[in-house]
Structures are given as C-alpha cells and as structure tokens.
Amino acid sequence: MAVLVLRWIFSLLTVIIISQSVCLIYNTSYSHNIGYAMTDTFYQLHCNKLREQFSSDIIKPAKRINIMKFTQDVSNFMNCPYRSNTSERELNKIRLNLYCNATGSLFLTKHNTAVNEEMPYETNMELTHKIDEELHKMLPEDFPWTSGGLGRCAVVGSGGILQNSSCGPEIDSADFVIRFNLAPVNDSDVGVKTHLVTINPSQIEKNYDLNQDTDPLVKHVSMYGNAHLILPAFSYLPNTKYAMTALQALRPIRPQQPVVFFSPSYLRNLDKFWKLRGLKEIRLSTGFMLINVALELCEDVHVYGFWPFDIDPQQRQVPHHYYDDRGPSRRKHRMPEEFLRLLRMHSQGALTLHLQPCTA
Ligand SMILES: *[C@@H]1O[C@H](CO)[C@@H](O)[C@H](O)[C@H]1NC(C)=O
Ligand SMILES: *[C@@H]1O[C@H](CO)[C@@H](O)[C@H](O)[C@H]1NC(C)=O
Ligand SMILES: *[C@@H]1O[C@H](CO)[C@@H](O)[C@H](O)[C@H]1NC(C)=O
Numbered sequence: 001m002a003v004l005v006l007r008w009i010f011s012l013l014t015v016i017i018i019s020q021s022v023c024l025i026y027n028t029s030y031s032h033n034i035g036y037a038m039t040d041t042f043y044q045l046h047c048n049k050l051r052e053q054f055s056s057d058i059i060k061p062a063k064r065i066n067i068m069k070f071t072q073d074v075s076n077f078m079n080c081p082y083r084s085n086t087s088e089r090e091l092n093k094i095r096l097n098l099y100c101n102a103t104g105s106l107f108l109t110k111h112n113t114a115v116n117e118e119m120p121y122e123t124n125m126e127l128t129h130k131i132d133e134e135l136h137k138m139l140p141e142d143f144p145w146t147s148g149g150l151g152r153c154a155v156v157g158s159g160g161i162l163q164n165s166s167c168g169p170e171i172d173s174a175d176f177v178i179r180f181n182l183a184p185v186n187d188s189d190v191g192v193k194t195h196l197v198t199i200n201p202s203q204i205e206k207n208y209d210l211n212q213d214t215d216p217l218v219k220h221v222s223m224y225g226n227a228h229l230i231l232p233a234f235s236y237l238p239n240t241k242y243a244m245t246a247l248q249a250l251r252p253i254r255p256q257q258p259v260v261f262f263s264p265s266y267l268r269n270l271d272k273f274w275k276l277r278g279l280k281e282i283r284l285s286t287g288f289m290l291i292n293v294a295l296e297l298c299e300d301v302h303v304y305g306f307w308p309f310d311i312d313p314q315q316r317q318v319p320h321h322y323y324d325d326r327g328p329s330r331r332k333h334r335m336p337e338e339f340l341r342l343l344r345m346h347s348q349g350a351l352t353l354h355l356q357p358c359t360a
C-alpha cells in the first residue's frame with residue numbers, strides 16, 4: 001500500500017515538473033539556453049504536436065480560431081526545424097498539372113489559343129470575348145516555362161509583415177521571383193529581382209490615363225526589368241478594356257517585357273481544384289493562385305509576405321501592406337482560409353512559409 005502511495009506521489013511530481021518545463025519552453029519561445037536536460041525532447045514533442053495540428057485534414061473555419069493562441073502556436077512552430085517532403089511536393093505538382101496545367105495554359109499564347117476563338121470569361125461562362133486576329137498577333141508564341149523547371153522560387157506577397165524584415169537579399173537570391181499588383185521593390189525588405197508581376201486591371205483604371213500619357217506606366221513597369229506582366233483580362237467583363245489598353249500601350253515601347261493574359265480556363269480549373277478541397281470562397285486571391293502556379297512550375301517554393309492578420313506572430317501591430325496601410329482586400333477574400341492551407345502545406349513540407357525577419 002505504502003509503495004503504491006509513494007508511486008502515486010512520484011508520478012504526480014513528474015507530471016508537475018513536466019508541465020512546468022513545457023510552460024517554460026513556451027514562454028521562452030524555445031530559446032535553447034534553458035538548463036533543463038529534457039528540453040530538447042519536449043521541444044521535439046511540441047514541434048511534432050504543432051506539425052500534426054497544422055497539417056491536419058480537418059481545417060477549422062478561420063473565424064472560430066482564437067487569434068492570440070493561434071499566433072503564439074504559429075510563432076512557436078516557425079521556430080521548429082523545417083521538414084521538406086519530396087514526395088508531397090511531387091504529388092502536388094502532379095495533381096496541379098493534371099487538373100489545372102499551368103505548364104501550357106497559365107496564360108494565353110498563340111499555341112493554346114485559336115484565331116477567332118470565343119473565349120468564355122472566368123467568372124461567367126455565358127460571356128465570351130472573340131480573340132480576333134489583331135489580339136492573336138500580340139499573344140506570345142508559346143509558354144516559356146516547364147513543370148518544375150524554375151528552380152527555387154520566391155512568391156512575394158504584399159503583407160505588412162515584410163516591413164523591416166530585411167528579407168530583400170534572401171528573396172533576390174531565388175531563381176525566380178513573383179510579385180503582385182505592381183508593388184514597390186527595394187533592396188532591404190522585399191528585394192528587387194522580378195520575373196513575373198501581376199497587374200490588377202483596376203490599377204490601370206484608377207492610376208493611369210493611357211490615352212493621354214503612357215509614360216507613368218512605362219516608368220513604373222521598367223522597375224521590374226524584363227519581368228512578364230500578367231493581367232486577368234478575361235475574369236470580369238470590365239477587365240478586358242483595361243488589360244487591352246495596357247497591352248497596346250506597353251508592347252511598342254517595351255517589347256522586351258511581355259504583357260500576358262491569364263487563361264480564364266486555368267483560373268476556373270484552379271478554383272474548382274480548391275473548392276473540391278473545401279475552400280469555399282467567391283474567388284481565390286491572386287496571391288494564392290500564383291502560389292499554386294509556383295507549386296507546379298518550381299522545384300522549391302518560398303512564400304513571403306502572406307499573413308492576413310493585424311498582429312504579427314510576435315503579437316505586434318502590422319500594417320495592411322508593406323508599402324501602405326490601405327485596402328479592404330482582407331474582407332473581400334477569405335484570406336485566413338487560404339492562409340490555413342498555406343500553413344498546412346508548410347507543415348507537410350510542400351512549401352516554406354516565411355513569417356519572421358530574415359536576419360534572426
Ligand atoms: C511525405 O509525404 C507523403 C505523401 O503525402 C506521405 O505519405 C509521407 O508520410 C510523408 N512523409 C513524412 C515523413 O511525413
Ligand atoms: C498541358 O498543356 C500543354 C500545352 O497545351 C500540353 O502539351 C500538355 O499535354 C498538357 N498537360 C496535361 C497534363 O494536360
Ligand atoms: C519599421 O521601421 C520603421 C522605422 O523604424 C517604424 O516606424 C515602423 O513602425 C516599423 N514597422 C514595423 C511593422 O515594425
């Protein structure tokens with residue numbers, strides 16, 4: 001009897017010691033200078049638990065997440081060792097290639113589009129646009145990239161967490177860099193290298209009067225060197241006019257910088273692909289679309305500036321974008337739902353999310 005009681009007291013003590021060291025690990029965000037011999041084991045156990053939690057098949061709706069606990073968990077998880085999974089990467093490439101085929105149909109080319117083809121719009125297939133000979137002549141010959149052929153890619157979102165991140169040099173060391181909405185570039189935080197950059201047709205509508213003066217747009221896009229400029233010309237009806245004026249304005253002046261149009265069928269297939277996987281939103285964000293493009297075309301995908309919350313993983317206030325604090329896009333897109341998918345792919349070893357400053 002006495003032995004049993006002693007055993008019981010002993011295990012109670014062990015539980016107390018264990019839970020205290022777990023708390024300690026939490027509070028110090030895994031700094032390795034704690035004197036506990038067992039720290040590494042707990043650290044590993046905790047990392048495994050977080051990895052399991054974030055890679056789970058069951059994704060809780062974002063609005064039911066306790067944001068304080070969530071950011072703390074994400075912050076701890078980002079300090080855990082990253083585990084790449086080559087077979088998961090290959091599987092994603094194959095799935096995306098079979099279902100959506102960015103390699104061959106990401107944007108319209110002379111090869112994948114016929115003269116006088118009636119192009120159905122992405123968001124409304126009853127609306128079509130006839131690709132006349134004049135437009136067909138301006139399409140690029142063929143798709144320049146192959147599946148997996150782009151090496152290490154950096155997809156640079158516009159999230160405020162990139163402000164003061166010092167991630168510029170790391171981003172510039174990638175083989176291929178994707179940016180969004182003509183966002184500004186600079187050496188320190190976001191890098192300057194660019195291979196593909198999106199233009200939102202509403203930016204052409206609001207910021208440029210191309211019938212009057214093409215110089216401001218020409219000056220702005222030359223910031224990206226010879227990067228491809230991509231527009232969703234056939235997603236919504238009003239987009240077409242602005243995409244066409246941008247193409248007509250830039251083509252003669254900057255022939256070295258291709259202006260291309262997203263293929264509406266690619267975007268539609270990608271949308272279906274994610275709807276089948278439980279992502280219920282009106283339309284995917286452009287950022288999420290191009291991360292999927294990268295998963296198919298790149299060997300290794302690094303994601304920066306995707307963090308759809310007002311506080312960063314260290315619970316500090318962050319602006320909406322790294323270059324300004326405007327925009328209702330957080331409500332328009334269900335960014336947190338997309339973010340949970342990105343976090344899941346990170347924990348499965350399919351891509352790498354960067355949420356911390358680059359010189360830690
Ligand atoms: C890597 O991914 C494959 C395919 O999803 C999976 O079966 C395997 O368990 C993963 N390996 C590890 C170590 O998680
Ligand atoms: C993807 O598109 C290219 C070019 O149109 C085509 O050659 C290839 O067969 C397509 N791949 C799949 C898996 O459908
Ligand atoms: C970045 O640094 C500037 C200047 O030190 C500061 O005003 C700003 O608040 C910082 N931004 C973030 C998100 O830390």
Ligand SMILES: *[C@@H]1O[C@H](CO)[C@@H](O)[C@H](O)[C@H]1NC(C)=O
Pocket residue numbers: 184185186188189322323
């Ligand atoms: C980098 O660009 C951002 C956005 O334009 C700006 O806020 C920041 O001050 C710039 N940093 C430097 C060092 O130029």
